[in-house]
Amino acid sequence: MSSYAETYRNWQADPEGFWRDAAGEIDWFTPVDKVREMRDGGLADWFAGASCNTCWNALDRHVEAGHGDRLALIYDSAMMGKVKKFTYAELTDKVATFAGVLKSKGVGKGDRVIVYMPMVPQAAVAMLACARLGAIHSVVFGGFAAKELATRIDDAKPKLIVSASCGLEPGRVIAYKPLLDRAIEMASHKPEACIVFQREMEEASLVEGRDFDWKAEMDEAAAAGNKPDCVALDATDPLYVLYTSGTTGKPKGVVRDNGGHMVALKWTMKNIYGVDPGDVFWAASDVGWVVGHSYIVYAPLLHGATTILFEGKPVGTPDAGTFWRVIADHGVKALFTAPTAFRAIKKEDPKGEFIGKYDLSSLDTLFLAGERADPDTIQWAERMLNVPVIDHWWQTETGWPIAANPVGLEKLPVKYGSPSVAMPGYEIHVVDEANKQVSPNTTGAIVVKLPLPPGCLPTLWENDDGFREAYLVDYPGYYKTADAGYLDEDGYLFVMSRTDDIINVAGHRLSTGGMEEVLAELPDVAECAVIGIADATKGQVPVGFLVLNSGVDRPAGDIEKEAVAIIRDRIGAVASFKKAMVVQRLPKTRSGKVLRGTMRKIADGQDWAMPATIDDPAILDEIATVLGDAGLK
Incomplete structure (x- = not known):
């Protein structure tokens, strides 16, 4: 295995060769010829001219390679005290069947499908079924307010919405269907159909002619053998749109392509996370966020690993030992969660008394991201778990880590408060308000030199002008992260706050x-x-x-x-x-x-x-x- 420094130098010396090699880990229907095609403003399209399918690479190819009996997904609901496991063969069959359901409702390549679901396996099935057909999914966090959902309906203009009757929070059931009905009523755009997964604790009423029952539709498609094959898509075709908050109040629809996204995510699983095919990887997040897209659904399955989809909270479902129970029960090798989860656990169990009740010998590494990881939380986790605790930094827009300690390449020295160093594909600079690089240990705006690597957003959904305004115009030649911090003399990045959290005293x-x-x-x-x-x-x-x-x-x-x-x-x-x-x-x-x-x-x-x-x-x-x-x- 190459060292980090050697790998980063290889990327710098020959970025196209580096990503061509990484693309060899993906199955292509039409092979990669042109790796990078530059466009206006220093941006790049990746693998233009090649064709592929994300669902094929996440599921079907593992079955074809003889790994159909390997565990693909473990659903662990601490809310319901329920665990369900799916092999790659079983998950492929369910996804193909739901793709048949979508196709029977007229959904095809380029159509948008909003997924408004709790943390249940059906959410991942819906996402992968869209990918199979070339439909563009837009996952909206389950239980989001009707007004916010309506805004996203009007922007994405979905042909169909997939939802559930309810979600679960500690001590309460949240009915989704009234929120969905209200959102459709408020929205100017009206979807042609809704498919609703009925959960046992809350049955939703269905609107005649518009709403369809998940189970009935799946049974019908299975009986008819309606299980369409994966559709060939251009590498640059959109896989999904994920909305992130905009400063104007209008949500920004981050677009993710198919080809570059697969190449980047597959590369990260071994090189950043140190995970091998067959290992159990757990991203304790939600499919409504980018972490859930990248590291619950897509990256582990592209890599042939086992992913965990967890419905619960770090505390209160039922106690501060829930995470340790999941690790012990399923043999988790790497856990990825937000620092706030560990702060919640530390608050409830500061001495780590729950940890001793579980066998955590499978756990090799804890990864933290999503917000700033303070040194105290990292050090507490290190003491309690006795494993490396790796802070890393990325954004909805990038889809995978900008800066990390790449344990799959080598474990670099940890500097508390730093997510470590730039990953191949990213050249990080810190600049002042005049767009001039500042000296080491001087705080400024953190920016990334263009072009961005594969997997990052090529634009915002039907809003190229908004994309340029939000990310490109303030610092010409760079992508604006809107984070502030500094680089030290060793090239370690310290992300201190959002730029609007720098105060002037x-x-x-x-x-x-x-x-x-x-x-x-x-x-x-x-x-x-x-x-x-x-x-x-x-x-x-x-x-x-x-x-x-x-x-x-x-x-x-x-x-x-x-x-x-x-x-x-x-x-x-x-x-x-x-x-x-x-x-x-x-x-x-x-x-x-x-x-x-x-x-x-x-x-x-x-x-x-x-x-x-x-x-x-x-x-x-x-x-x-x-x-x-x-x-x-």
Whole structure:
């Protein structure tokens, strides 16, 4: 196996040769001739002229190669206390059958299908069935508000929507069908049909002539032998559209192609994650997010590994030992989750007492991504699990890691607070507002030199102008990540915050992420957030919010004073950090990202809208109350 440095140099010296070699891991209907075709603005189309099918590469080819009996997908529902396993042969048959259902409803190449589903196997089946037919799926997080779903219906204009009767949250059932019906009513575009998977705990009423029952349709297609083959698609044809929040309120439809996406994801499984075919890989995320697309559904199956689709939470389903139970039960080799999941576990079980109850000998590596991984959380996980804990960094737009510690190539030295180094395909620079590279250890805007590698977004759905405006115009020659941070003298990247979380305190540009890193070291603090709020004298001043570990019985005021003192000691008086507040919990999206921007608007008395992705709206009232009690609102 090549070292990281050698592999990165090989890519730099011959990017087309590098990706041509990687493309050899994929089955092509029409072979790759041209690897990279440059277009205006320094962008590239990858493998133009070649044809392929993502479903074929994820499923059928493994069956043809004699691996049909290998486990493809394990569905583990902590919500229902239920486990169901599917071999590659079984999953291929189910996907082909559902492709027959879609085809019978008129769905074909280029048609859009919205998938509005909970974490059930049928969600993955629907995605792969679309890929089989060349239809473009757009997964919308199950339980999303009707207005948000309607917005996506109007943008994607789906021929058909696949949904379920309900989703499950700890202690409650969330009916999806009323939300779906309301969204269709609100949307200008009307889908021709909906297919609804009925769950036993909530049966949905079906609209005559528009809605169809999943099981009845599957039974009919199976009886008729209606199982269409994989359709040949251009490598540059879209596989899916995934919506991410836009600053204007209009969601941005990130487009993913077929060919480049497969090549990049297949390469990452061995080289970044150290996973081999047949290994069990678990991305503890949701299919509604990019992690679920890339590392629950597509990458593990492209690689011939076993993937876990988990319905549950890191705590509360039933306790803080759920993750360890899943690892032990299924022999997980690599776990990939968000730092917020581990902070939740650490808060409930700071001494790791649940860990000792399970055999975790199968686990080789823990990967964290989705938000900044503070050193304290990484070090806690290292102590408790005794395995390498690897922070890595990427975005919905890129689809796979920009920076990582590639354990499949070699495990590089860990620098806490850094997702390590640029992966082949990405040349990372840090620039100032004039688009000039800054010196090492100087904070600036993190950008990626064009062209982007295979697997990254080629554009936004039917919005080329919006794509250029959002990502290309601010830093000509680069892709704008909208993250801020620095590169050190060894080329390690430190992602400190979103660019709008860099605050200006009396002319000093300071990172809220750096302050959070310091606060997280306090032994009583489970997690924290720092925001900059408006100040008449200094422009902005930072305020900290602290969530404490379970069992802490010290006075909150003492801990708040310690927080102020440690920031003054580590960062200095320049930070003007004078206020920290203990809160019960932080407002987050369903994917675990803290809603700092909304908190800031509440503190500054600005107009704000309830974020569509918020996990529990009641938390914002709690934050407003705390701010009001402190005289900061």
